[in-house]
Amino acid sequence: GQQLNQSPQSMFIQEGEDVSMNCTSSSIFNTWLWYKQDPGEGPVLLIALYKAGELTSNGRLTAQFGITRKDSFLNISASIPSDVGIYFCAGRSPGTSYGKLTFGQGTILTVHP
Amino acid sequence: DTAVSQTPKYLVTQMGNDKSIKCEQNLGHDTMYWYKQDSKKFLKIMFSYNNKELIINETVPNRFSPKSPDKAHLNLHINSLELGDSAVYFCASSQEQLPSGYTFGSGTRLTVV
Numbered sequence: 001g002q003q004l005n006q007s008p009q010s011m012f013i014q015e016g017e018d019v020s021m022n023c024t025s026s027s028i029f030n031t032w033l034w035y036k037q038d039p040g041e042g043p044v045l046l047i048a049l050y051k052a053g054e055l056t057s058n059g060r061l062t063a064q065f066g067i068t069r070k071d072s073f074l075n076i077s078a079s080i081p082s083d084v085g086i087y088f089c090a091g092r093s094p095g096t097s098y099g100k101l102t103f104g105q106g107t108i109l110t111v112h113p
Numbered sequence: 114d115t116a117v118s119q120t121p122k123y124l125v126t127q128m129g130n131d132k133s134i135k136c137e138q139n140l141g142h143d144t145m146y147w148y149k150q151d152s153k154k155f156l157k158i159m160f161s162y163n164n165k166e167l168i169i170n171e172t173v174p175n176r177f178s179p180k181s182p183d184k185a186h187l188n189l190h191i192n193s194l195e196l197g198d199s200a201v202y203f204c205a206s207s208q209e210q211l212p213s214g215y216t217f218g219s220g221t222r223l224t225v226v
Contacts, residue, residue: 033215041219042117042203042205042217042218042220043217099144099146099161100158100161103155103156103157105153106154106155106156108154
């Protein structure tokens with residue numbers, strides 16, 4: 001089946017630093033999504049991408065849909081303590097129906113004040 | 114007001130027991146899902162229902178039986194619980210053609226002892 005490789009697995013940064021994480025797939029996707037999961041909660045959608053090359057921002061977050069359709073990245077600028085959590089990429093492949101998403105392994109982000 | 118609500122939040126039970134987790138969504142979505150998140154935080158889809166019809170069954174043991182009495186509810190019944198069933202189970206819903214509307218519940222932490 002499809003696999004998503006998300007990296008890095010974890011990051012320890014100082015408040016104010018920028019963060020970058022990415023996902024690569026063994027096959028093409030037609031949708032890329034980025035989620036954040038806080039402790040004890042379900043993942044919450046941050047950004048959705050639908051076209052190759054698309055670059056979308058949501059506040060301090062920016063994500064891009066790779067030109068090859070096999071990768072995506074998420075950047076967080078000027079990190080703050082509340083950015084702590086697990087970030088997941090997810091993708092939907094062509095011909096997949098009923099919202100079936102494949103998730104990456106997650107990036108655990110720790111921000112030191 | 115909660116969009117996707119699942120109960121209970123925590124469930125501790127002995128091996129061999131049968132238990133159920135309930136999920137309800139008030140978003141008017143036509144598709145609902147169950148995901149399992151293991152101890153490494155990996156999210157994997159288990160089931161998907163579209164308008165009460167089973168669409169996805171991802172090689173889940175038949176001890177797990179989803180039931181959808183209507184399109185706003187998707188319950189998960191687990192028979193003969195095993196230690197390896199311990200995980201966090203997330204319910205989610207979406208409108209099939211709009212993956213950006215994928216909304217997760219806050220999870221049920223199942224511990225089998």
